[in-house]
Amino acid sequence: MKIGVTALGSGSRGNAFVIQCEEGSLLVDAGFSRRDLLNRMSAAGVDPKLLKVLLVTHEHEDHVRGMRLFCRDYSLPACMTGRTADYLRRRETLAEKVIEFTAGAVFEAAGFNVLPFHVQHDAVEPVGFVFNRGGFRIGLATDLGAIDLLARTRLADCDMLILESNYDQEMLYRSDRQLYLKRRIMGRNGHLDNRAALEALDDLVSPRTQVIFLVHISSQCNSYQLVRELAQAKLQELGRTDIRLEIVEQAEPVETVWM
DSSP states (O other): OOOOOEEEETTOOEEEEEEEEEEEEEEEOOOSSSHHHHHHHHHOOGGGGGGGEEEEEOOOOHHHHTTHHHHHHHHEEEEEEHHHHHHHHTTTTTSSSSEEETTTTEEEEEEEEEEEEOOOOOSOOOOOEEEEEEEEEEEEOOSOOOOOOOHHHHHSSOSSEEEEOOBBBBHHHOOOOHHHHHHHHHHHHHHHHHHHHHHHHHHHOTTTTEEEEEEOSSSSSSSHHHHHHHHHHHHEEEEEEETTEEEOOOOSSSEEEEO
16 A cells, blocks of 8 residues: 655645545645646656545635636545635635535545544634545644644544644744734634644654654745754653654645655
8 A cells, every 4th residue: 555645735825635545636725826736746756637536625715726726627526625616606616526524423535434523713614635545544633723633633643644733822922913913823813823732642643653744834924944953852751753744835745645
């Protein structure tokens, strides 16, 4: 069995991930334009014709920008919660083929058992995902203001973990963003800061954890180098310098990590 994760890019201007196995591939979010998605897949060696389905975490533009055209051109169904589908349908931005799921209910997609779970974010009905195949487990949560008990339970003990580390508190405080936006970002339904993300690793990392992707890193209120240094220090503290660490940037995809 061979399982791969490709981060096509992550940040406030677009998010997309490909998870693949020998049965096919699935796309999590399509936050880049159709053309940009294809360019990033080409650069990362991902064949879009092997995609079976698109999974949508929530309705924000940086997660669904390319959904409609990409799904149309590759005849993909878009899977999302019912409330997310209703919202996008009212906005007339929904893909032609839609499959609705319920958070907490497992379904199958592209050879994986998929478990969506509620997360705390200022969207209609945002979710994270856990992907299981043959005892292999991948956890993903890209936008969440806090790691509550449910998220902590779902994301713990994964072979691969994809987790937001959005902002540095001091950099956000010093930024020229308006006060209401700072409060939104820092709220329990906003985004996860570096400190909270790394403190969560105390509970999330287990002996089976092999790879961690840190994602949705702010280009204005964080830095890739800072996130890398803080994460490396945390893994050293946990005695887990053997874990592969990927800091996912906005501009370029990360080559596929195979397990």
